[in-house]
Amino acid sequence: MKPRIPWRKRLLVRLLFTSVLIAVCSVAATAWLAVTTTTSALEEEQGQDLAADNRILAQLSGYAAVHPDWTGVRRTVRTLAAKTGRRIALTTADRTLIADSAGQGTPLPPRPAAAVDPLHTDTYTELGAQLSGIDPRAVGPFRLTAPEREKLDAVAKKVQECYDRVGIGVTVQHTPSGRPHVVVDDERDAPLEIKIGCGNFYGESTAETRDALDYPTSTETKALTALTDLARPCLQARDMDLGGPLSLTYDTTGRNPVSGGFLVTKKRTERGTDQNAKNCITNARRIQLEPYVAPAAELFLGIGDQVAPRFDMSRANKTRIVGAAGLVLAVTVAVTAVVATRLVRPLRALTLAAQQPPELHVRAPVRTRDETGLLAEAFNDLTERRERLEEQRKAMVSDIAHELRSPLTNIRGWLEVTRDGVVDPDPALLSSLHEEALVLQRIIDDLQDLAAADAGTLRVHREPVRAADLLDQVAAAHRVAADAAGVTLLTDPDGSAWLDADPVRMRQALGNLVSNAIRHTPADGTVTLAVRRDGDDVVLTVTDTGQGIAQEDLPHVFERFWRAEKSRSRRTGGSGLGLPIVRHLMAAHDGTAEVRSEPGKGAEFTLRLPGAAEPADVS
Known part of the structure; x- marks a missing residue:
């Protein structure tokens, strides 16, 4: 009676269980991937919204930096709202509406998104504002007059032409105050002497042209003087600039508009002195720029007082996802059942054959x-x-x-x-x-x-054996049989070859090969015993000039009771056990036995064994 396999151990059941598990894991992984992807998309969208909000804040801060009030900001607000798709509203600190892209009467969001104040901004609003907290586009009294701009633009053009003549690329850029400055595209291409030469127009050094782009104009000098007067009381209150000069410089590139050198007489080593001086200059700049910029305002962004929609799934969407997951599971089970049946069918045939x-x-x-x-x-x-x-x-x-x-x-x-x-x-x-x-x-x-x-x-009893001695002993033992058969028995010894082997078993193996060779070699033939070194191995060969072995018989030479001559006559064959014994003896010595032969050209039996070093006591 054939044994019954419990249903829990049947291959079909295990395959079905595995497929269901895989399907469940696949559905779970897919759902997780979908949620993760959606979350990433939402986060990316939020990041894009934040970037858009920063652009809105930067443009409104720029408007406030160049206008003394918010009178004409409505057009700018509507344009920004159309580009970004956001609702934009500006109010004063007491929530008095300045401008709103939404319809009249639309409630404001509960909290403002940011404050628009060009005198108190940050690095995210405009590049360069991190140095002082003042929007660099707020220049106020430092804005050049039209004649000054035309004069400096002409000078910048001459400098650019000078660089062009020597093959150096430059770009003319303008600061918010209207001042041009020349920027070398690759500083490595402009040696110092060329920069100095082009700055002085190669000898055209006059009061009007010499370093015109690096010194303040009359408008800027006047503004610097006013700024010095505004900063001096703060510095004196902090024991700075007492009786000494206050030197303020103007950065013509616009990156750090105003910096200064200060004389400290009482507290030169006091920690925070330099920072206190910078704070005084910054406060003075705010006082100086205040009449030229719009007052601070609150910025509201969004869609009124409604809450932005959060990611959620309706009942219909949930039902649709569950149905899709169930369909995937059903298809997986059906396909697995078909595949498992096809897999089990040959296994059943194999089991039936094994039970015969x-x-x-x-x-x-x-x-x-x-x-x-x-x-x-x-x-x-x-x-x-x-x-x-x-x-x-x-x-x-x-x-x-x-x-x-x-x-x-x-x-x-x-x-x-x-x-x-x-x-x-x-x-x-x-x-x-x-x-x-x-x-x-x-x-x-x-x-x-x-x-x-x-x-x-x-068992083999190993000892150092000279391979040449083995050949001589085997040849002497079979000399009489070879002479009786009319066969010449030769040896080709190598006195340097040594083996770590059982001499009795090795003579038995070589004797079996020699006796077979003599038996299958006709009269006047030759049987040769030879030994040679092959790297770390020692190779023993027994070669005869007999009738040879057919190619189809070579794989069976070392099988028990196999004979090249199929008759059982002892004149042409022995018991058929000699060669199998040779193979086992070689295996016991960690060696191998092989045969090569061609019909009519004799045979060569090769014994390959690990070599050994010559004993130290051998003279």
């Missing part, structure tokens, strides 16, 4: 090239190997029975005729019986070695 009796050697059909198909191919390969091993086992039993039957039959026959008195037990008969017993003993020893190798109990 072993002697039938049933193969599983291979219909795909995926993991299941590869598993079926592996199962079929395993079945083929099992069938081949079964055939080898049967052949081995038959071969062992044959190898043991022949000598036992000879011994039994001669003993029976001797017992019956038909033949006398003369020395020749006893020698024949002894030879048959030796054959039996050799077969049993070979089988015992193979059994020990299979069980992992084949």
Whole structure:
């Protein structure tokens, strides 16, 4: 009876459970991604709104910096509202409406967005305001007259032409007061002498032209004098500029319009003195500019007193999302069920083939090239190997029975005729019986070695061995057999090659190869034993000039009871156990055994083993 698999452990159920889990995770991840994306979009939109609000504040601050009041601001407010899509309203500090882009009677937002005051602003309103808190576009009495601007523009044009003649690019920029200044596009292209030369127009040094762009005009000088008078009381109140001169300078580039040098007589080392002086100058500038700028106002932005809509989902949207998620889940389950069924079908066929009796050697059909198909191919390969091993086992039993039957039959026959008195037990008969017993003993020893190798109990007793000595010993042991067969036995030793090996087992392995070579080499042939070093390895070869081995037989040379000559005659073949023993002995020595051969050109057996250093006590 086939065992029943619990439904919780079935592959189809597990695949369905996995797919449902994946689908749920996918839906959750998608929802999270949607919420995250929407949040990011909202944050980006809020960032864009903040940038638009800063632009609105900057433009209104610029308007206030160049106008003494808010009389004409309504047109500017309507234009900004149309460009930004925002509601813009300006009021005084007591909420008296100045200008509003919305209709009359529209309530103001609960709180103002910012204060519009060009004398108290920050770096976000206009670049340069961070130096003093005053909008740099508020210039007041420092604004140049039309004749002054025309004169300075002419000078700037001459300076630009001077730079152009020497191949240096410059740009003429204007400050909010109308003053031009020349900016070199790449400071590295303008050496100091060229700057000085172009500033003095190459020798045209006159009172009207010399450094005209770097010195204040009469309008600016007058404003600086008035600013000095406004700042002096503050400096004197803080023990600064007592009896000494106050030197204020004007930055013609407009970045830091006014700076000064101060004489401190009593508290020169007092911390905060420089900052106190700067505060005095800044306060004086605010007093000086106040008549020229619009009064401070409150800026309101938004859509009246309504609250901006927040991200929310209606019941219909929620239902739509849940329905979409359920549809995705249903489609996922259906597709997974179809795929799982197709996956399970070949597995069921494989299971059915594996449950058949072993002697039938049933193969599983291979219909795909995926993991299941590869598993079926592996199962079929395993079945083929099992069938081949079964055939080898049967052949081995038959071969062992044959190898043991022949000598036992000879011994039994001669003993029976001797017992019956038909033949006398003369020395020749006893020698024949002894030879048959030796054959039996050799077969049993070979089988015992193979059994020990299979069980992992084949032991070797390693010691330093000169490879050349092994060749000489094996050649001497087989010299008589080679002479009897008419085969020349040669050696090609290398005295520098040493092995860490069992000399008895190595002579056994080489002896098996030599005896096979002599057996398969015709008269007047040659068998050569050679040794050479190959890097850290030592290579032993046994080469003969016999009939060779067919290419299709080479993979089976080291199999048990295999013979190149299929007949079981001992004249052309042994027991078929010698070469398998050689392979196991090499494995026990961490080496390998290989064969190369061509029909009619002999064969070469190669034993490769790790080399060893020559012992220190060897002379």
